[in-house]
Amino acid sequence: MKRIKLTRNRGYYGAARQMGIYVDGQKLGNLMQTKTLELEVADDAQMLHGKMDWAKTEPFPLQSLSDGAHITVQTYFTLNPLKILGISGLPARWGEASPAYVFE
Numbered sequence: 001m002k003r004i005k006l007t008r009n010r011g012y013y014g015a016a017r018q019m020g021i022y023v024d025g026q027k028l029g030n031l032m033q034t035k036t037l038e039l040e041v042a043d044d045a046q047m048l049h050g051k052m053d054w055a056k057t058e059p060f061p062l063q064s065l066s067d068g069a070h071i072t073v074q075t076y077f078t079l080n081p082l083k084i085l086g087i088s089g090l091p092a093r094w095g096e097a098s099p100a101y102v103f104e
Contacts, residue, residue, distance in 0.1 A: 002043055002067040007036045011075035013091050019050040019073070023062070031073070048094075055086025060094040071096060 006021060008031045018030040021037060023045050031037045031050070041048075047059040050073055060071065075092045082088035 001040045002065070002069075003038060003040055004062075004065060004068075005036055005038050005070040006031060006048075007070065007072045008033050009072050009074040010034060011092070012077035013075035014052050015075075017052055019052055019057075019075075019090075019092075021048070021050055023048050033075075050090060050092060052090060053086060055090040057090045057092040057094070069096070 008019060010033060015033055018032055020027055021029050021031055021039070023039070023041050024047060028039050028041075029037050041062060045062045048062055048071070049059045050057040057073065065071075072095050073092050074095075075090065078084060078091045080088070080091075083091045
């Protein structure tokens with residue numbers, strides 16, 4: 001098992017809503033804006049994604065992450081009506097955490 005931290009940075013899309021966090025299709029928790037969630041995932045876990053209602057983020061690969069990794073997700077404003085309605089995916093970006101952008 002490896003431990004990872006997820007931080008949801010400030011963003012306009014779904015700002016007051018929780019994002020469900022899934023690893024390989026199994027829900028492991030909810031993440032509010034500016035909050036951090038610590039997870040234990042299997043060493044062979046493949047993909048992480050977030051979900052609000054029917055809209056999902058792009059998957060984030062977990063294979064290359066080491067124990068103690070810190071990942072950020074940021075939802076963003078878009079004028080794309082398909083993304084606003086969650087039809088073509090949740091407007092969010094994944095990345096590795098930078099200490100300047102982590103809210104704890």
